Amino acid sequence: MLDKLKKVKEALQNEIEAAATLKDAEQLKIKYLGRKGAINDLMKLIPTLPAEQRATFGQQINSFKIDITDIINEAFKKLSSESIPKVKKEIFDVTLPGKRPFIGKMHPVTRTIEDIKEVFARLGFDVAYGPEVELEYYNFEALNIPPDHPSRTDFDTFYIKNDILLRSQTSTVQIRIMENQKPPIRIIAPGRVYRPDTVDARHSFMFHQVEGLLVDEGVSFSDLKGVLNQFIKTYFGKDVQMRFRPSFFPFTEPSAEVDISCSICSGKGCSVCSYSGWVEILGAGMVNPNVFKSVHYDPEKYTGFAFGMGVERIAMLKHGIDDIRLFYENNIHFLSQF
Amino acid sequence: MKISYNWLKEYVYFYLSPQELADKLTNVGLVVADVKTVEDDFCLDVEVTSNRPDCLGIIGIAREVAAAVGGSLHFPEKNFLSSNTEITKYINITVEEPVLCPHYTARVVRHITVEPSPEWIQKRLRCVGIRPVNNIVDITNYVMMETGQPLHTFDLDKLLDQKIIVRRARSGEEIVAINGARRVLFHDMLVIADGKRPIAIAGIMGGKETEISESTRNVLLECAQFEPRQVRRTSKAVGIASDSSYRFERGTDPEGVDYASQKAVGLVKDCAGGEIASGGIDIRSQRYEREKVTLRMERVHKILGLEIKRDVVSDILKKLQFNVINEVDNYIDVEIPSFRGDVYREIDLIEEVARMYGYNNIPVKTSISVRGSAKSKEEIVEGYIRQFLIGLGFYEVKTFGIVDTSSLQRVNLWSDKEGIDIANPLRQDESRLRTCLLPSLINTKRYNINHGTEQLKIFEIAKVYLAGDKMPQEKTCLSLIADTDFYTVKGIVESLLLNLGILSKCEWTIFNESRLFSNEKATKIQMDRVTLGCLGEASKELGFKTSTSLLELDMDFLVEKSCFTKKYQTLSLYPSVLRDLAIIVDEEVTWADIEKCIASVKISFLKEINFFDIYRGKQIPAEKKSMAFNLCFQAQDRTLKNEEVDIAQQTILDNLCETLGAELRK
Numbered sequence A: 001m002l003d004k005l006k007k008v009k010e011a012l013q014n015e016i017e018a019a020a021t022l023k024d025a026e027q028l029k030i031k032y033l034g035r036k037g038a039i040n041d042l043m044k045l046i047p048t049l050p051a052e053q054r055a056t057f058g059q060q061i062n063s064f065k066i067d068i069t070d071i072i073n074e075a076f077k078k079l080s081s082e083s084i085p086k087v088k089k090e091i092f093d094v095t096l097p098g099k100r101p102f103i104g105k106m107h108p109v110t111r112t113i114e115d116i117k118e119v120f121a122r123l124g125f126d127v128a129y130g131p132e133v134e135l136e137y138y139n140f141e142a143l144n145i146p147p148d149h150p151s152r153t154d155f156d157t158f159y160i161k162n163d164i165l166l167r168s169q170t171s172t173v174q175i176r177i178m179e180n181q182k183p184p185i186r187i188i189a190p191g192r193v194y195r196p197d198t199v200d201a202r203h204s205f206m207f208h209q210v211e212g213l214l215v216d217e218g219v220s221f222s223d224l225k226g227v228l229n230q231f232i233k234t235y236f237g238k239d240v241q242m243r244f245r246p247s248f249f250p251f252t253e254p255s256a257e258v259d260i261s262c263s264i265c266s267g268k269g270c271s272v273c274s275y276s277g278w279v280e281i282l283g284a285g286m287v288n289p290n291v292f293k294s295v296h297y298d299p300e301k302y303t304g305f306a307f308g309m310g311v312e313r314i315a316m317l318k319h320g321i322d323d324i325r326l327f328y329e330n331n332i333h334f335l336s337q338f
Numbered sequence B: 001m002k003i004s005y006n007w008l009k010e011y012v013y014f015y016l017s018p019q020e021l022a023d024k025l026t027n028v029g030l031v032v033a034d035v036k037t038v039e040d041d042f043c044l045d046v047e048v049t050s051n052r053p054d055c056l057g058i059i060g061i062a063r064e065v066a067a068a069v070g071g072s073l074h075f076p077e078k079n080f081l082s083s084n085t086e087i088t089k090y091i092n093i094t095v096e097e098p099v100l101c102p103h104y105t106a107r108v109v110r111h112i113t114v115e116p117s118p119e120w121i122q123k124r125l126r127c128v129g130i131r132p133v134n135n136i137v138d139i140t141n142y143v144m145m146e147t148g149q150p151l152h153t154f155d156l157d158k159l160l161d162q163k164i165i166v167r168r169a170r171s172g173e174e175i176v177a178i179n180g181a182r183r184v185l186f187h188d189m190l191v192i193a194d195g196k197r198p199i200a201i202a203g204i205m206g207g208k209e210t211e212i213s214e215s216t217r218n219v220l221l222e223c224a225q226f227e228p229r230q231v232r233r234t235s236k237a238v239g240i241a242s243d244s245s246y247r248f249e250r251g252t253d254p255e256g257v258d259y260a261s262q263k264a265v266g267l268v269k270d271c272a273g274g275e276i277a278s279g280g281i282d283i284r285s286q287r288y289e290r291e292k293v294t295l296r297m298e299r300v301h302k303i304l305g306l307e308i309k310r311d312v313v314s315d316i317l318k319k320l321q322f323n324v325i326n327e328v329d330n331y332i333d334v335e336i337p338s339f340r341g342d343v344y345r346e347i348d349l350i351e352e353v354a355r356m357y358g359y360n361n362i363p364v365k366t367s368i369s370v371r372g373s374a375k376s377k378e379e380i381v382e383g384y385i386r387q388f389l390i391g392l393g394f395y396e397v398k399t400f401g402i403v404d405t406s407s408l409q410r411v412n413l414w415s416d417k418e419g420i421d422i423a424n425p426l427r428q429d430e431s432r433l434r435t436c437l438l439p440s441l442i443n444t445k446r447y448n449i450n451h452g453t454e455q456l457k458i459f460e461i462a463k464v465y466l467a468g469d470k471m472p473q474e475k476t477c478l479s480l481i482a483d484t485d486f487y488t489v490k491g492i493v494e495s496l497l498l499n500l501g502i503l504s505k506c507e508w509t510i511f512n513e514s515r516l517f518s519n520e521k522a523t524k525i526q527m528d529r530v531t532l533g534c535l536g537e538a539s540k541e542l543g544f545k546t547s548t549s550l551l552e553l554d555m556d557f558l559v560e561k562s563c564f565t566k567k568y569q570t571l572s573l574y575p576s577v578l579r580d581l582a583i584i585v586d587e588e589v590t591w592a593d594i595e596k597c598i599a600s601v602k603i604s605f606l607k608e609i610n611f612f613d614i615y616r617g618k619q620i621p622a623e624k625k626s627m628a629f630n631l632c633f634q635a636q637d638r639t640l641k642n643e644e645v646d647i648a649q650q651t652i653l654d655n656l657c658e659t660l661g662a663e664l665r666k
């Protein structure tokens, strides 16, 4: 009897392997497990057996039925998955854009101030701040600009009241620092300044300046050139040339305008440098003895230098920005470029 | 100041092309902004700094050129023949204000013919940008451009009573200036008057009534010196500025009056005929004394950091027309020429030396001492906040401190007082110092929406200006706008405070006093009874389409409270136990109430209370809400037993029930 079972199983396995479609499998299922199938045929044999063999054979058929069922189900599974139309294997596309985190930006004016601060910090300059609404004294008299002095024309100013104004230069911080500290002094003072200039591509009634001051014994014009040279080479690049021209500021003497070689045309001449090859970037000079007198420093003992630069101007030069108003419109498409 | 290349060549020999000349002048401090061809000449536009009025005449520029290139100077003669009739026959002059008018001279030319001036004068004037008018006016302009000394001519026959009085204006007196402007004068102004009325605002502009016309036959030529500050004040007060006032307010050469007067009168005779009355009127209150200054060589070295020989220095000074009186050992005594009023101290001479030696020939020294520099607390905090917000996707913006007076800008979160106004605003509608940053940020957001960017997170760190006693109070604020809800921005604030090491607890109270914020979803933040700022969703009135939240914080207070000294706390070696709880409470009960209630139980090993959910609706009775949170228990010295955590949790629950009527949600 066991041989019979074995033969049926072998026959099934052969047929299953040959089955190519679900339909074939279905037919096999009927052929073996159906009401008139092979298993039932075997069941019908049980009464024909000797009584002592019936129980054992019954168990064997049952476990045989489970095996058959598994084999057929397996075939079903295999054939049904094969019956779905073949899909090409998924390919991971590394060229798709990444999921970028959204990061903001520092305003280009802040970025410029931070960069300038960084260079001077390494030269030992501390950062100092002062009020934006100032006494006229700090903006003018203490800086050797007496009332009705013609150089006041160069410093048009917003007034709040008689002797209170919006500072038109960060040089005010020089005086406040020197009033409260004894030399040596080494500071830079960044901040907002205001001037009643009609707004256009080059002018804004509010802009930023960075003022610098170094006072000690034995400080000379030559040191001023040294420090500014360090700054210019660090900030604008090693190949940039520096030029000092005599000028006039009431609070320094000798006074100088400092030019750098035009980075756009490398000194050959272009519209940015008005075809001179040079662009003006800052004003500087030795602290005027009159300024020392107003803060009670002995000008015979101490000497020092001061310098001041317009932050927007430097940012415009560095990034090739042609309109100062862009800084204050705060268009995101502008701000996102820095 | 525009100069003619050919004209300049008349006074100084040099072999430089116009461009080379421009470069030379620029290098000694006279920046040439522009070189233009005008007819057969060149016009150089020279920027003369306000300390150098001597260079507001071509002769002054010639002196600079001579010093810079070493060419010799030669000035034209000023010879003329005068008639036998004394000037005093025609005019009587009194100077009532010798301080305001230290030197007044007049000359008279009779029987002249007013007509166009000769072509050579017209050509030079055109070159320097002055429109020729007639021979008399042109001559005064010509001599002014040549010497820097302004002159004025009156129609002698129109002067009433044959008088000129230099006096203060009588308050209320009127004058119509040559340019047609009618001005009411005041007592603090200096005028030139005839017997009856003002005929010129001294040093600024002549009057129309005594102006030279085609019918003028006899002229009086005024050449004077006026006190610079007086001229400046009056010029500003009457709102008239002229080539003349420009020069007088910078200071003219006290020894230059006579030369200019003689030069002009000679030209008048040459060009307009007539006869010059004998002599001139010359009223001078005091003799001018030339300044003497000693220059110490050691000081030159100290200021410039330059080793330079004494004879090189004295040579430079001589070339600049300074009179070297004495030159011994290591000092030089110098007499300053009258036209260099800007030089009266040793430092002024040192500047002259540096200028002519060449700034670019002074060595570049890099020997300043080493010095450490640390960031201040405000820099650290500001830098941290900036990076923190940028990391969260915020853009930094910068907006103006001067704003309009619209109702939006009138918002004031920091003071009850009105903002501070500017006395001389550029535009009437932009006249106020801002009291709050948020309105500017709102405008910036609107600007960007109009330019196609709807989604936007921006912040600004800047000052607001609050009315104070004398000086305004300047408060640095941090302000931001984000297209998120209330709790997101609140979370930013909480995280920021935590990261700045600010341990003081914040009080969050409903804030409905500002029209910027929604009435419900806004809070005032207080810390140690000081207002730290306000935060909330934007009011509907502002018209933003998406949920937008606003924040403004007091940066100065943040800086003060920040603490960067961190002390390490031992990590617990024992496990923590987390218990989730949900309680049902009345709608009025706030999270702060719950936190406070739990804290009041004082369980030493309760480490954290973390809110995670609020729920209203199904299964929750009306007007009640379910608040879910977890309690984190952890001891430093032992593993907690389940039973003690159970007891602690029960005590907390009991307290919540008793104090807040809470009920455990099952």
Ligand SMILES: [Zn+2]
Pocket: A262, A263, A264, A265, A266, A267, A268, A269, A270, A271, A272, A273, A274, A275, A277, A278
């Ligand atoms: Zn260029």
